[in-house]
Amino acid sequence: MRQTFTILACFLFMCHNNFAQIAPESIAPDFTATDINGVEHNLYDLLDEGKTVILDVFATWCGPCWNYHNDHHLKNVFEKYGPEGTDEMYVFSIEGDPGTNIDCIYGPTGCNNGTTGDWTAGTPYPIIDSREIALDYQINYYPTIFMVYPNRLVSEIGQLDEAEIVELKNLGPTLTEGINPVLLKDDTFNGSVCSSIHQHIPYYLISNYGDETITSAKIELFKNGERIYLNDWAGEAGPFAIIDEIRANSTLLRDNTTFEVRLSDINGDASNTKSFFDQVTFETTSVLDVIVQTDENSAVDANYYEIRNEAGTLIIYENINQANTLYENKHYITRAECYEFKIFDAAGNGIDGNVTVRDDEGNMIYQNDGFEFEDFNSFNITTLTSNQNILTDVSFSLSPNPANEFVNLAIELERQETFQISITNITGQVLLNQNNNNFVSGLNTVDLDVSTLSNGVYFIKIESDAGMMTRRLVIQN
Secondary structure: OOOHHHHHHHHHHOEOOOOOOOOOOEEOOOOEEEOOOOOEEEHHHHHHOOOEEEEEEEOOOOHHHHHHHHOOHHHHHHHHHOOOOOOOEEEEEEEOOOOOOOHHHHOOOOOOOOOOOOOOOOOOOOEEEOHHHHHHOOOOOEOEEEEEOOOOEEEEOOOOOHHHHHHHHHOOOOOEOOOOEEEEEEOOOOEEOOOOOEEEOOEEEEEEOEOOOEEEEEEEEEEOOEEEEEEEEEEEEOOOOEEEEEEOOOEEEOOOEEEEEEEEOEOOEOOOOEEEEEEEEEEEOOEEEEEEEOOOOHHHHOOEEEEEEOOOOEEEEEEOOOOOOEEEEEEEOOOOOEEEEEEEOOOOOOOOOOEEEEEOOOOEEEEOOOOOOEEEEEEEOEEEEEEOOEOOOEEEEEEOOOEOOEEEEEEEEOOOEEEEEEEEEOOOOEEEEEEEEEEOOEEEEEEEEOOOOOOEEEEEEEEEOOEEEEEEEEEOO
16 A cells, blocks of 8 residues: 555554454453552452443553543543542553553653653553553554443443543443343344355353342253253352353354343242344345545546456446545345455555445445455345344334434333434444433334435434344435
8 A cells, every 4th residue: 555654654653543453342351450559450340340441551652642641531530430539430541562661651761662751640540551451452553442331341432532431431331120131242243145044153242230149040042942052050240240151153044043042040030031032134135335435546546346246247337536535326236146346456555545335224245454456245135134132022113214304203112111212324323312212111202303314224223221123214305
């Protein structure tokens, strides 16, 4: 690529604003570490107290790290929401570069490999010098900033200001009374295949979202009613603790498949049973949305993409050779067979900008992760989608659909429930987010203003602790 030196320099000096390697909503690796003042800290102990923890992983020589540190967003969060404030959050700064000694944290005196100043000045939260923590969190650039919720799930949040950090913290999980196991995550397939057979590896996390400790349960995973996993679990899962991590053997899917995670005999109570459903469906789509953000070299590099069918026949060809231009193209494919999306750069330095291809259900067909002359991905207009933790006792409909100014949500419930409502576009960008919608049992209606949305396909999702449900919305002015 034309920017090879810049990218190489950022890699070598690990000073780049991008995405960390650890997957979003992974289980945060636990650590016990001693800070520079000799005080020992354990991450899970803080999480077990219900605290949300911020990890700011930095290097003493990193300019962007120093700038963010001196903006005092983390200092303000710690003072207002830490032990001397509301005591609901905690903050750690973690120096992760093994090439610097501890003196670099205090300034240039005795520092062996560069520092921007005294990192301890005006820092009320602990500073830990630990390459081990950086390795556990798969750090490949500085600064990398994580938020760890009390349920032990971690995601990178970037260099947010104080208000944004607090807002994100408030979107975290809350406890209910009694026993409340919840299905947290699955890594099931979401994409496209050129085969009617898909190899699937079920993976689920179960956490305790109740304030009562869970000590035993019979945990089972069923595939279309056939049990494929059993764990007679016993232990001590307090609030937000992980009860079980299910990694079942791979299984071949040829048809629509329902997976059920069932917990029974919870704490020895035979009547206490809870199930979660994950449906993997083969769906047909015919609309592809191609979004390309080109770089400054697109014209001289003659960038373009094409789509060919399984016989190799060219059916779509598009030039993307305007510099620094956002292309948003929609293509309609009517025949059900295997296709290949292919993108080209004649100069062999790749497209540095964003490239995504999705179908009209939001499934990822292709995403640019770096290439030289060409890159490709095969797909079928029969796609697989997976919906984790489907709500089974909720009726949810939209009208009108297509809509242009307002859309009415009709939500019928068997019991009182609190929901989050969101609208996203096909790239996953959240365009509307409403939290803490308290609905009663029976029919509930909500009017959403969609007059600012441009023509296209969107997704409306309702989500509670019990699960979620998504409906597709078409805007047509």
